[in-house]
Amino acid sequence: MQVGEYVNFGKNLKPLAEMDVEIVDSLTVDGSCNQAVATECVNSWLLGNTTDAQADTCITVNAKCQTKFDKLTDAEKQTLANKFNTRVENVRKAYEIV
Numbered sequence: 001m002q003v004g005e006y007v008n009f010g011k012n013l014k015p016l017a018e019m020d021v022e023i024v025d026s027l028t029v030d031g032s033c034n035q036a037v038a039t040e041c042v043n044s045w046l047l048g049n050t051t052d053a054q055a056d057t058c059i060t061v062n063a064k065c066q067t068k069f070d071k072l073t074d075a076e077k078q079t080l081a082n083k084f085n086t087r088v089e090n091v092r093k094a095y096e097i098v
Contacts, residue, residue, distance in 0.1 A: 019084065033065035 041058035044050045050058065059065045081088045
């Protein structure tokens with residue numbers, strides 16, 4: 001590649017990389033999560049002792065693990081979705097896949 005091609009590549013790639021970082025950051029669990037309790041919740045689910053819904057409740061309520069996205073108001077979620085030209089449901093689906 002020529003220098004000009006690197007510059008153009010960087011100019012085009014940087015906004016996409018920044019967008020990815022912002023989306024992942026919004027879906028990241030904050031630092032207040034009790035990892036020991038969350039581990040027990042997941043272990044119980046893996047062993048078949050709890051349903052998906054029970055495991056989710058255990059993780060969010062008992063271990064207090066919530067993503068930054070979960071803590072956003074509906075308006076903030078819509079603003080985030082609008083920024084990426086999508087719907088809130090699509091951002092939620094992206095989180096579930098991750």
